[in-house]
Amino acid sequence: MRLPATTLLIPFLLRTASAHGRITNVTTPTGTIYQGWDPAHPQTQPQDLIAWRAANLGNIFVPPSQFNTSHITCHFNATPGAVYIPTVPGDVLKVQWNEWPASHKGPVLTYLAACPGSCAKSDKETLAWVKIDEVGWLNSSGADVLPLGGTWATDVLRANGASWMVKVPEALEEGSYVLRHEIIALHVAEEVDGAQAYPQCMNLKVAKGTGGEAKKLEGGVVGEKLYGIRDKGVLVNIHGNVTEYEIPGPKVWEYATEFKQPSE
Numbered sequence: 307m308r309l310p311a312t313t314l315l316i317p318f319l320l321r322t323a324s325a326h327g328r329i330t331n332v333t334t335p336t337g338t339i340y341q342g343w344d345p346a347h348p349q350t351q352p353q354d355l356i357a358w359r360a361a362n363l364g365n366i367f368v369p370p371s372q373f374n375t376s377h378i379t380c381h382f383n384a385t386p387g388a389v390y391i392p393t394v395p396g397d398v399l400k401v402q403w404n405e406w407p408a409s410h411k412g413p414v415l416t417y418l419a420a421c422p423g424s425c426a427k428s429d430k431e432t433l434a435w436v437k438i439d440e441v442g443w444l445n446s447s448g449a450d451v452l453p454l455g456g457t458w459a460t461d462v463l464r465a466n467g468a469s470w471m472v473k474v475p476e477a478l479e480e481g482s483y484v485l486r487h488e489i490i491a492l493h494v495a496e497e498v499d500g501a502q503a504y505p506q507c508m509n510l511k512v513a514k515g516t517g518g519e520a521k522k523l524e525g526g527v528v529g530e531k532l533y534g535i536r537d538k539g540v541l542v543n544i545h546g547n548v549t550e551y552e553i554p555g556p557k558v559w560e561y562a563t564e565f566k567q568p569s570e
């Protein structure tokens with residue numbers, strides 16, 4: 307599809323979008339709601355959060371020039387949550403974002419890392435991340451209406467009220483894990499260092515499953531090895547006739563459970 311010359315202006319216009327998003331809470335299958343970290347009220351937050359704290363997450367993003375630092379792990383200057391969500395393999399957790407702007411199209415990714423002991427005392431520098439879910443570009447529906455680029459995972463998230471369902475893999479071995487949920491916005495990713503990562507972390511404790519053989523979570527990579535500044539899915543122009551997209555990061559864990567979002 308040919309695009310009008312005005313397309314060239316769009317990245318500039320989108321750059322001015324100010325509202326971003328953060329995870330406000332997580333709901334378990336039994337309806338228990340766990341609060342996220344609210345950077346606007348650091349003094350009045352409860353101490354016993356499942357969420358990792360980080361500097362002003364939601365209003366700022368981690369740029370590709372920081373992808374080789376531990377800031378990409380759980381956002382800037384992150385520190386572990388004190389408690390955890392008790393889960394069992396196969397549980398579907400509803401991760402609720404407060405909002406997500408339409409212009410900020412891109413993939414939604416979820417990882418797990420096993421904690422050697424309590425995740426409250428885990429070291430973000432050594433956590434080894436295994437991807438358990440990824441959705442990137444879906445189709446060219448809406449490719450001719452602003453902000454162009456077709457339908458992305460972020461459009462699915464928005465269609466579901468800014469929420470994402472995360473399935474704890476059915477084969478996952480019991481243990482303590484950090485869950486890393488992330489959106490990467492690509493609206494200015496055609497420029498080097500233009501992509502915007504919004505990672506957020508929370509602690510899980512996974513009980514022994516009742517299904518088949520439990521699998522150890524292996525083959526993970528540390529945060530600073532997840533992405534490169536010039537990865538195909540990081541340095542990419544989405545303001546045109548997108549026909550494919552290579553989601554950045556490692557491949558999805560072979561024992562992860564396939565799961566479709568409600569409107570995907």
Ligand SMILES: [Cu+2]
Pocket residue numbers: 321323324325326410
């Ligand atoms: Cu923005």
